Amino acid sequence: MEGGQTAVISAATALRTPRAQAQATKPARCKRVLHFVFPVIAAIASAGCGQQAPPQSDRPIGKIITIEAPLGLPPIPVPADDPETAEGVELGRRLFYERRLSAGNVLSCASCHNPQLCFTDGQKHSTGFQGKTGTRNAPTVMNAAYFPYQFWDGRAASLEDQAAGPIANPVEMNQTHDISVSKLNADPSYRAAFEKAFGPGRITINRVEKAIASFERTLISGDSPFDRYQFGGDKTALSPAAIRGLAIFRDQSKGNCAACHTIGQNYALFTDGKFHNIGVGVDGEGNLVDQGRYSETKLDPDRGAFKTPTLRNVALTAPYMHDGSLKTLRDVVDFYAGGGNSNPYLDPKTREIKLSAQDRADLVEFLQSLTGKLPADAGPPAETRTEQSE
Amino acid sequence: MKLHTVFFPICCVVFGSCSTPAHKEAKSDAAPAPVYFKIDPATAGTLAGVVRFKGAKPHPKPVDMTSDPACVDAHHGKPHDESLVVDAKGDLANVFIYVKSGLEGRKFETPSDPVTIDQQGCWFEPRIAGIQVGQTLKVVNSDPVTHNIHPMAEVNRAWNHSQGAGDPPISRKFLKPEIMIPVKCNIHSWMHAYIGVLDHPYFAVSGNDGKFRISNLPPGDYVVEAWQEKLGTQQQKITIPPSGAVETAFTFKGE
Known part of the structure; x- marks a missing residue:
């Protein structure tokens, strides 16, 4: 039954696994092509059964x-x-x-991006379908709206492109987009909600992606003690140790952390949005166990390079690094203090870090000051709240 | 030192395996199996000896670990500089003694047992280690803190690796002989060790009593070198007669 309902939709949306997404260098163009193809398919289909809906806009229709x-x-x-x-x-x-949105109706996005844990899951590697685990640590969704790339290897260029990946990933939610869409279609309240958001038409994976991305853009967290000190003029917002830590964070001859975890003139994203090899994910024999950004670009300097994560709310998002290999902020600072793990593609800047024991303690203190205010309406909506709290 | 007792059995193990060389028949499409030198147990000899220190008895300086309180707790006792360890009788420990020449052209099997360096109490244990080319160096972190071991090799490739509390051991190999590779911890500046890499099993480290022993040595003429991290090197010409047990002594002079 589900298959019959979605037969033509599947031709248009195709199954977009994360790998398929990764290979599509310009996902936006794919969508455009699909719009061209769609009328043809629709025309052919309508000649046969007369049930096929016309092409539809997936742009939200409400008040901006x-x-x-x-x-x-x-x-x-x-x-x-x-x-x-x-x-x-x-x-x-x-x-x-x-x-x-998952096979067996057991997992949601929030399973690995739990609002209680600042939209991470507190695990080294996330647990997906039937207890399967991936190889990377679930990053926070908080402030992801600012990132030019999504995923640790940057294989998605937008929140929209990212959103559908984990749904179909066999080690995550493990459900084809066709099935996800048909499950939503079977629920009249979803049909109504999609029409309210996007206008008349069918539920599509494209609309699902856009709605999830719209919600994720509300997951913004700032106004931390650091922000009040740095941008709000409140010089009492940070402890003396945190102020020292901030200086070390920015000092090119000491921590030089801000080289990648950027602090701007008027605002701070704490990420350059780029990819660096800092020597995480090098095994005991000196080999890279995850090629990172290289798997997208096939450029040698990108071997073992991963996206710079934001440090906002970092005290809430342990464990750390793309592989979740470091348990505490102290571990992270010590990792850098030691110069990371040598490998042929190590970012040379990591070798220049010089931190005394006092510097390391101060840096941890500073990182604790990056915990910001969280948005009020980030948790599950009322009707699913009981289900989530099981 | 513990090493003395550790090294002797290793030498025996190495020797045991060397005495039964593999005679694999090389097929035309496979690389020929290496032909290892066959040591004749009936004629092999032993070089034993002692290393002494002459001069004013050194007073090792205390090592200050207070910058990392977890290290102070982990060390159990007051750490002192161990770059020159002399006992009451003037015996010199931690001297690396090895056959420098006389074994040319002979290929020795690589032991399958690893050589282990432990990081314990923010200290490398042992301080002086010998290893064969291609043999596994196993680095263990028994401490509650992160270490970053950094062998500053020049002939071999230098590397460093972070190892947090509870992390699994690191396994590495050195591919060329190198005497000696200084090892430091990138985080704890007081941690020092040295690794001697050789393409044969004929090396030892003097114990706290200054004694060392190199066994299963084929008869022949050798140059034997003793290396001490602060006092430099000394060489002796040694002849091992068939089944000979040769005794020798090295004396290093201090200030």
Whole structure:
């Protein structure tokens, strides 16, 4: 039954596994091609059965809203084809906590991006379908709206592109997009919510992605003690140790952390959005166990390079590094203090880090000051709350 | 030192395996199996001896670990500099003694047992280690803190590796002979060790009593070198007669 309902949709949306996404260097162009193909398929199909719906817009239709950036953060970038609307955000929030988007209805996005743990899961590697584990640590979704790339290897260029990947990934939610869409279609309340957000038409994986991305753009956290000190003029917001830690963080001859975890003039993302090999994921014999960014670019300097994560709320998002190999902030600082792990593609900057024992303690203190205010409406919507708290 | 007792059995193990060389028949499409030198147990000899120190008895300086309180707790006792360890009788420990020449052209099997360096109490144990080319160096972290071991090799490739508390051992190999590779911890500046890499099994480290012993040595003429991290090197010409047990002594002079 599900198959019959989605037969033509599947031709248009195709199964987009993370690998398929990764190989599509310009996902946006794929979508455009699909729009061209669609009328043809629709025309052929309608000649046969007369049931095929016409092509539809996947642009949200509601009144455009603005998500205010908190102290320390710039305006939130919003793609032109997926403006923020109250209806889109509300739907995305529901989808983010929706377990029907997984095989067996057991996992949602929130299973690994748990609001209680600042949208991480506290595990080294996340547990997916039937207890399967991946090889990388679940990054926080908080402030992901600012990142030019998503995933540790940057294989998605936008939140929209990212959103559908884990749903179909066999070690994550393990459910084809066709089945996910048909499950949502079977629920009248979802049909209504999608029409309210996007206008008349079918539920598509494209609409699912856009709604989830709209919700994720509301997951913004700033106004931390650091922000109040740095951008708010409150010189009492940081302890003396944290102030020393900030100086070491920025000092090129000491921590030089800000070289990649950037602090700007008017705001701080704490990431350059780029990819670096800092020697994490080198095994005891000196071999890289995960090629990281290289698997996308096939460029040698990208071997073992991973996206610089933001450090906002870092005290809440242990364990650390792309492989979750470091348990505490102290471990992370010690890792850098020792110069990481040597390998042929190590970013030379990691060799120049010089930290005394006092510097290391101060840096940990500073990192604790990056815990910001969290948005109020980030948890599961009321109707799924009991289900989530099981 | 513990090493003395550790090295002797290793030498025996190495020797045991060397005395039964593998006679694999090389097929035309496979690389020929290496032909290892066959040691004749009936004629092999022993070089034993003692290393002494002459001069004013050194007073090792205390090592300050207070910058990392976890190290102070882990060390159990007051650490002192061990770059020159002399006992009451003037015996000199931690001297690396090895056959420098006389074994040319002979290929010795690589032991399958690893050589282990432990990081314990923010200290390398042992301080002086010998290893064969291609043999596994196993680095263990028994401490509650992160270490970053850094063998500063010049002939071999230098490397460093972070090892947190509870992390699994690191396994590495050195591919060329090198005397000696200084080893440091990138995090704890007081931690020092040295690794001697050789393409044969004829080396030893003097114990706390200054004694050393190199067994299963084929009869022949050798140059034997003793290396001490602060006092440099000394060489002796040694002849091992068939089944001979040769005794010798090295004396290093201090200030």
